[in-house]
Amino acid sequence: MKDLAPKATMFGHQDDMSYGLGWRAIPWESDVKRVTGSYPAVFGWDLGKIGNPVNLDSVPFDSMKVYIRRAHEMGGINTLSWHAYLPTDSTTPWTTKEKVVVNLLPGGKDHAAFKHQLDLVADFIGNLKDGKGNMIPVLFRPWHEMDGSWFWWGANNCTTDEYKQLYRFTIEYLWKTKHVCNMIVGYSPDRNFANADEYYRFYPGDDIVDLLGVDNYWDMKFSGDSLNIPTKKVEFLVDEAKKKGKIAAMTETGLEGLPDIKWYTEHLDKVISANEKTKQLSYILVWRNFSKSHHYAPYPGEAAVPDFLEWVNKPDIWLLNDLKAYRGIK
Numbered sequence: 001m002k003d004l005a006p007k008a009t010m011f012g013h014q015d016d017m018s019y020g021l022g023w024r025a026i027p028w029e030s031d032v033k034r035v036t037g038s039y040p041a042v043f044g045w046d047l048g049k050i051g052n053p054v055n056l057d058s059v060p061f062d063s064m065k066v067y068i069r070r071a072h073e074m075g076g077i078n079t080l081s082w083h084a085y086l087p088t089d090s091t092t093p094w095t096t097k098e099k100v101v102v103n104l105l106p107g108g109k110d111h112a113a114f115k116h117q118l119d120l121v122a123d124f125i126g127n128l129k130d131g132k133g134n135m136i137p138v139l140f141r142p143w144h145e146m147d148g149s150w151f152w153w154g155a156n157n158c159t160t161d162e163y164k165q166l167y168r169f170t171i172e173y174l175w176k177t178k179h180v181c182n183m184i185v186g187y188s189p190d191r192n193f194a195n196a197d198e199y200y201r202f203y204p205g206d207d208i209v210d211l212l213g214v215d216n217y218w219d220m221k222f223s224g225d226s227l228n229i230p231t232k233k234v235e236f237l238v239d240e241a242k243k244k245g246k247i248a249a250m251t252e253t254g255l256e257g258l259p260d261i262k263w264y265t266e267h268l269d270k271v272i273s274a275n276e277k278t279k280q281l282s283y284i285l286v287w288r289n290f291s292k293s294h295h296y297a298p299y300p301g302e303a304a305v306p307d308f309l310e311w312v313n314k315p316d317i318w319l320l321n322d323l324k325a326y327r328g329i330k
């Protein structure tokens with residue numbers, strides 16, 4: 001990913017092979033492929049509700065493993081987010097009534113239950129193997145959008161110190177106790193930063209994080225000069241990643257329902273292709289295609305298709321076909 005970043009920006013899509021508009025669980029189907037002829041280069045999946053047969057968005061975990069293996073064997077890159085449910089109840093990641101992070105940390109009353117959840121995550125990631133038995137590398141991106149307060153690990157729901165401990169414990173437990181060796185780690189605040197201090201407010205450390213990300217939907221709705229705001233954030237990520245020898249990515253973005261049919265060329269591209277710096281972003285990933293009102297990649301027949309095709313056909317925007325050609329995979 002580091003080698004590739006200066007050459008191209010990859011396109012990613014959440015739950016791509018799992019479902020789309022008017023279909024679900026048809027082997028190797030994909031709205032992006034239906035529209036462009038190629039899969040996305042980056043495939044996003046989510047571990048929310050791990051320990052149950054299906055995840056929070058009804059993707060069976062067993063199928064997810066199959067899709068991850070397929071994506072990897074085709075030459076693509078897999079990333080895992082985690083809309084984590086509390087280990088102690090089965091409410092939602094969006095529960096913010098109580099301050100719970102402290103209970104999960106070592107010494108806290110729910111620490112054992114939390115470790116059990118991490119065991120499930122370790123079991124999932126640590127058993128991702130290709131047909132030859134080799135480990136499949138994934139980008140794990142836990143505790144995202146912590147600078148907002150909509151998740152129980154969000155800014156107003158714990159102290160920054162508790163947050164960092166939660167993050168460090170998660171990764172160190174997976175690496176050192178569970179010996180999960182096939183993952184790199186992404187840090188993904190939402191868009192609420194204007195400088196380095198704000199960006200790194202929750203940062204668990206250079207020894208933990210491999211990828212500097214941002215989840216940015218909000219800033220990308222605006223147009224014209226207002227797009228300087230997300231552009232500056234992308235420039236910042238690219239600069240920081242270069243300084244630290246890490247990877248920079250827009251780990252989530254998109255326009256829900258695509259009411260603006262030129263969002264890809266007029267908003268997204270204006271930001272990520274703004275200049276030589278922004279072009280060095282590793283990838284951008286749009287969210288899932290659940291319904292007409294809640295989808296982010298176009299589906300066949302949708303008015304946004306021509307604009308999307310114009311964008312993905314730019315030589316430095318890469319789908320899986322481009323990544324395969326670069327990697328010499330047939």
Ligand code: BMA
Pocket residue numbers: 046056057083287288
């Ligand atoms: C949100 C929405 C929800 C979904 C969640 C986790 O943005 O897409 O429908 O459950 O992400 O994927």
